[in-house]
Amino acid sequence: MDYPMDYAERFQQLDAWLARYQSVWRATPFTQHKLPWEQDWPELATWLRSRSLAEAEQAHTQLQALHAPQPFRELSLQAEALSQIPDWSVAPVQSWPELLERHIPGRKWQQITRFAQASQRGWSQPPRHWLDWCAGKGHLGRLLAWQGGQPLTCLEQDAQLNQDGRALSQALQLNAQHLDYDVMTPTAWNQLRPDHSLVALHACGQLHMTLLEQAVVAGCAQIALSPCCYNRIDGTHYRPLSQRARQSRLHLSKRDLGLPLQATHTAGxxxxxxxxxxxxxxxxxxxxxxxxxxxxxxxxxxxxxxxxxxxxxxxxxxxxxxxxxxxxxxxxxxxxxxxxxxxxxxxxxxxxxxxGLFRRPLEVWLLLDRALFLQEAGYTVSLGLFAPAHLTPRNFLLLAEEKTEQPITSL
Ligand SMILES: C[S@@+](CC[C@H](N)C(=O)[O-])C[C@H]1O[C@@H](n2cnc3c(N)ncnc32)[C@H](O)[C@@H]1O
Structure with a gap:
């Protein structure tokens, strides 16, 4: 693995920083006429209050470039440093049969190809059997299986998507099964095996948290996950996966979990x-x-x-x-x-x-919880970006591989 970051240490720093400023990022200007931090940073508050709607729109996606009074700049630099994650995103050069990308919108296909490319870099062993979790039509799994020749299993609850996916896999003569399963049920979990390389592109909150928990139980060899919709969880509050995050002072509500998702203005x-x-x-x-x-x-x-x-x-x-x-x-x-x-x-x-300065750091906190959970379960883990933000704002990729016992060589 090529990423030397100590996740536990980074988590500790992030956790302390987010806890220190929680009254800032939890403030809701829409419902509160006066925010708790305005008293401490009156110059910043007055400056922001004097600006126009158009100026806010413009700054929204380029917070680092905003020349606002302190401590805005200082917080912005801290946020950037704490959210630093290596960029693995490379435009794929390989070509593929047209059938693989048929009916897939351009941006989605670019996400899939970059995900497939980036996911191969973090593992020491070649994958043996792909399992696409919440697969939709299984486009991602199909590309991987076509590239490497491994069998493919897709788990998806929508029977129509499975039917369409099956037809596409058959047309490419792939060894693939598309199974109608609800991944939140034990019958789906029973499908998981140690030789599986699990992939999930943009699986929502509880769906990907269950993936991680069940992959660990089944001892799946490898995992490549790009999470999304952190706020779609069971219950009102976040239940961290890792021991480390369970000790945190932060008790994240569903609303808090929505903060990392607020970055985009993709609407027309x-x-x-x-x-x-x-x-x-x-x-x-x-x-x-x-x-x-x-x-x-x-x-x-x-x-x-x-x-x-x-x-x-x-x-x-x-x-x-x-x-x-x-x-x-x-x-x-x-x-x-x-x-x-x-x-x-x-x-x-x-x-x-x-x-907004805290959006990315909070997302990294959530990712590190997932990374630490897998490390605690004996996996080697790395975290990177698989695509530029204009292709998808949910561009983190978590890669994990179960540590294999090195054979003891006789003296
Ligand atoms: C955001 S899409 C991602 C699909 C695919 N991975 C992709 O990137 O194109 C989420 C998929 O999860 C499926 N899904 C949602 N809940 C599920 C569940 N409980 N069990 C199985 N699949 C589920 C949906 O039907 C949908 O196809």
Whole structure:
């Protein structure tokens, strides 16, 4: 393995840093008018509050480049150092039959080929049997099996996806089975064997945590996992996998687990505009309800379909007021209120940039929990990036290989 980082040490540093600043990254500018950190960093708060919505949008994906007052820069450098992970991403040069990539959107295929390429680098033994976990049609497993000639087993609960995958595997004359299994059940776990190399591209929270637990139980030889949707877990709070992370002071809620996922703005312009409008109107309603009720607290607002916004701002507020048993006043200056909503939205988005600095470090904390769990179970582990962020923001790859006993040579 080519990655000398000491995961336990890095985890310790990250854990202490995240615990120290938890009131910063847990702050919710959308629902809190005053954030806990503003008192300590008034210059930063005033600067962010004075910026426009467009400036916040621009800074969102380039936080390191933002020249904000301290401690923004200092936190940004710390976040970068603590999230440093080697980049294994290389554009594949090999060619393959068209059938392998048929019907796969371009970006997805690029993820798959890079995943396949990067996953081969971390193992000392050649894979013997691929097992694709939550395989969909099994595109990733099929590419790997086609490249190396090993058998392939795909576990997927959607029978139609399996049927389509089976047809594709047969057309390429691969030794593949696509099984209708719910990977959260023991019947699926019974499929796992020590000669399996498990691969999972973008398996959600509990699905990939179960993969790791069951792979360890079955003693699977190798694992290549790219996790996503850390917040899709059973229960309200995160239950760490590793002994090390179980000792942490951080008790992560589902909401906390969603923070690493907030980095992307992949939506089209129209849906972004609608999302902004809906948020600005909710924030305007929030300003109004705090003044009317005299309670300086956010009132949750029900999610509304796009059509509700077609009725206009006053009707939108009226619906929300009715929902909470409040009555709108005839004397309200709606134009002024709406522009206060937009003003609040600009402030919210700019203030959120501070929490944004902690997105990647929190994701690395979660990955290191997985890495340490596998190390504790006797695996050799490495962590890298398999694709650039523009191909997928979930671009971490965790590679693990069970340590094999070295044969004792006779003297
Ligand atoms: C995000 S997709 C990833 C699919 C594939 N790995 C890829 O990258 O194209 C998640 C897949 O997991 C499958 N899935 C979700 N829950 C599952 C479960 N409990 N058991 C088996 N498959 C499941 C879904 O049907 C879907 O095909």
């Amino acid at each position: 312009q129209r849906s972004r505009r609608l999302r902004d409008q809906s948020m600005a109107w909710r924030l305007a309603f929030d300003v109004w309800q705090r003044e009317v009720t005299g309670r300086d607290a956010y009132l949750p607002t029900p999610s509304k379909p796009e059509s509700a916004m077609g009725q206009g701002f006053i009707a939108f507020c009226n619906d929300l007021a009715q929902h909470h048993g409040l009555k709108l006043s005839a004397s309200t200056d709606w134009t002024a209120l709406e522009s206060r909503g937009w003003q609040r939205l600009a402030e919210v988005r700019n203030l959120e940039l501070v929490g």
